Amino acid sequence: MNIENKLKELGIDLPEPPSPIASYTPCKQAGNLVFVSGQGPIINGKQIYRGKVGAEISLEDAYQAARYCGLNLVAQLKRFLGDLNRVKSIVQVKGYVACGITFENQPQVINGVSDLMVEIFGDAGRHTRCALGTNTLPANIPVEAELIAEVSP
Amino acid sequence: MNIENKLKELGIDLPEPPSPIASYTPCKQAGNLVFVSGQGPIINGKQIYRGKVGAEISLEDAYQAARYCGLNLVAQLKRFLGDLNRVKSIVQVKGYVACGITFENQPQVINGVSDLMVEIFGDAGRHTRCALGTNTLPANIPVEAELIAEVSP
Amino acid sequence: MNIENKLKELGIDLPEPPSPIASYTPCKQAGNLVFVSGQGPIINGKQIYRGKVGAEISLEDAYQAARYCGLNLVAQLKRFLGDLNRVKSIVQVKGYVACGITFENQPQVINGVSDLMVEIFGDAGRHTRCALGTNTLPANIPVEAELIAEVSP
Numbered sequence: 368m369n370i371e372n373k374l375k376e377l378g379i380d381l382p383e384p385p386s387p388i389a390s391y392t393p394c395k396q397a398g399n400l401v402f403v404s405g406q407g408p409i410i411n412g413k414q415i416y417r418g419k420v421g422a423e424i425s426l427e428d429a430y431q432a433a434r435y436c437g438l439n440l441v442a443q444l445k446r447f448l449g450d451l452n453r454v455k456s457i458v459q460v461k462g463y464v465a466c467g468i469t470f471e472n473q474p475q476v477i478n479g480v481s482d483l484m485v486e487i488f489g490d491a492g493r494h495t496r497c498a499l500g501t502n503t504l505p506a507n508i509p510v511e512a513e514l515i516a517e518v519s520p
Numbered sequence: 521m522n523i524e525n526k527l528k529e530l531g532i533d534l535p536e537p538p539s540p541i542a543s544y545t546p547c548k549q550a551g552n553l554v555f556v557s558g559q560g561p562i563i564n565g566k567q568i569y570r571g572k573v574g575a576e577i578s579l580e581d582a583y584q585a586a587r588y589c590g591l592n593l594v595a596q597l598k599r600f601l602g603d604l605n606r607v608k609s610i611v612q613v614k615g616y617v618a619c620g621i622t623f624e625n626q627p628q629v630i631n632g633v634s635d636l637m638v639e640i641f642g643d644a645g646r647h648t649r650c651a652l653g654t655n656t657l658p659a660n661i662p663v664e665a666e667l668i669a670e671v672s673p
Numbered sequence: 674m675n676i677e678n679k680l681k682e683l684g685i686d687l688p689e690p691p692s693p694i695a696s697y698t699p700c701k702q703a704g705n706l707v708f709v710s711g712q713g714p715i716i717n718g719k720q721i722y723r724g725k726v727g728a729e730i731s732l733e734d735a736y737q738a739a740r741y742c743g744l745n746l747v748a749q750l751k752r753f754l755g756d757l758n759r760v761k762s763i764v765q766v767k768g769y770v771a772c773g774i775t776f777e778n779q780p781q782v783i784n785g786v787s788d789l790m791v792e793i794f795g796d797a798g799r800h801t802r803c804a805l806g807t808n809t810l811p812a813n814i815p816v817e818a819e820l821i822a823e824v825s826p
Contacts, residue, residue: 387802388780389780389781389783389784389787389802389804390784390788390791391766391787391799391800391801391802392799392800392801393801394801395762395764395765395799395800395801397705397706397762397764397821397823398551398705398706398823399550399551400550400551400553402764402765402801402821403801404801404802404803405803405805419774456548456550458548459548459555460544461803463803466655466656467655468572468655468656469656471656471657471659471660472658473656473657473658474541474542474658475542477542478542478543481543481544482543485543493544493545493548494544494545495544495545495546495547495548495555495556495557496540496542496544496557496558497557497558497614497616497664497666498542498558498658499616499654499657499664500618500654500655500656500657500658501654501655501805501807501808502654502773502774502806502807502808503772503773503774503776503777503779504777504779504805504806505777505778505779505780505804505806506777507777511803511805513801513803515550515555517550517551551704552703552704553703609701609703611703611708612708613697619808619809620808621725621808621809622809623809624809624810624813625811626809626810626811627694627695627811628695630695631695631696634695634696634697635696638696646697646698646701647697647698647701648697648698648699648700648701648708648709648710649693649695649710649711650710650711650769650817650819651695651711651811652711652769652810652817653771653807653808653809653810653811654807654808655807655808668708670703
């Protein structure tokens with residue numbers, strides 16, 4: 368199915384992809400791989416969540432924050448590729464969860480990114496993954512995610 | 521040398537590769553690269569270690585935990601590729617060690633993965649690496665590792 | 674412009690690339706991608722900084738530490754490739770900042786790597802990036818960075 372139609376069907380309105388907050392670029396292609404820089408839960412210029420998951424941010428809100436990261440990853444891909452139908456496969460997602468030392472549910476948080484990729488891209492959206500804990504992230508965001516996609520030439 | 525014979529010679533019996541505990545896939549190929557999702561010290565369905573390295577887990581146990589992560593990485597590759605002789609090279613290993621802020625020996629821990637790759641694949645098993653500390657990992661595992669391999673077409 | 678001339682123009686004298694402190698290799702190529710192992714602020718065998726950014730290490734010193742990591746990444750590429758003019762593009766930088774849980778300026782620290790890549794390689798040096806916090810790094814270094822480059826065949 369056409370990915371743009373799929374987005375409409377899902378009621379997903381992609382946000383404006385955030386500008387990098389430092390000396391780097393959101394996407395870069397090497398061969399058929401496109402790398403996307405780490406994205407946080409910033410939607411249309413506004414940071415939606417601040418704080419550590421499990422303390423200031425509930426598991427449910429953290430899942431939603433991860434989904435926002437995923438929406439930004441897809442929005443960056445769209446701006447870079449012009450057309451999301453050029454995405455052949457989501458190869459890898461790395462997700463980072465800012466949390467205290469007793470928090471163990473990073474996978475459930477990063478499912479917010481993973482579920483979105485499968486919703487949008489179907490089987491091609493199924494990816495390898497690493498969900499990690501960290502003590503703190505830039506601008507005190509609770510979740511950050513990055514992605515590698517394979518694209519058609 | 522044939523890798524299956526090498527495993528027998530080393531007395532290595534690969535574990536059952538763990539199923540993902542969330543919405544992702546253990547391996548994905550893009551071109552000649554195969555990405556393997558983060559693996560923990562879960563052997564045949566049983567989580568072997570829990571806790572932070574340097575506090576609840578000794579350096580020796582952490583090395584062994586890292587080796588278990590490595591065995592799962594190889595087991596995932598075998599299930600995905602069918603035949604480990606298709607592995608041309610281990611390109612990169614990333615290892616994450618859950619530990620307190622004064623722990624400095626992440627490289628010695630992640631050698632448990634690295635040494636295994638060289639034992640099994642010889643020179644082709646020599647890889648680039650990043651060994652990192654983190655405050656906490658999923659399910660309170662002490663070590664997690666992920667891998668990128670190059671495979672023959 | 675020839676990259677060696679560019680280094681001279683910038684007054685950059687690349688350090689001796691550090692030897693791995695464990696069972697891995699500094700660089701590995703797969704197709705046209707070269708992966709470089711995590712590098713710390715170790716210049717010509719001497720560790721320049723120890724401690725956590727924001728506590729024992731100021732933001733200014735952390736930026737400089739990140740720049741040293743970047744110099745080592747470039748030095749590793751030079752040893753591996755023989756000639757830095759073979760670098761077609763810096764694809765990705767991952768930077769890790771050891772810090773306390775209230776530190777939020779990881780991007781400003783990792784700019785020390787990113788700015789260096791753009792100084793040396795110009796537009797081809799613009800890369801995707803992830804700047805992360807961590808509670809501790811090997812040998813108590815404050816910053817570590819790794820890199821993926823695309824090279825000409």
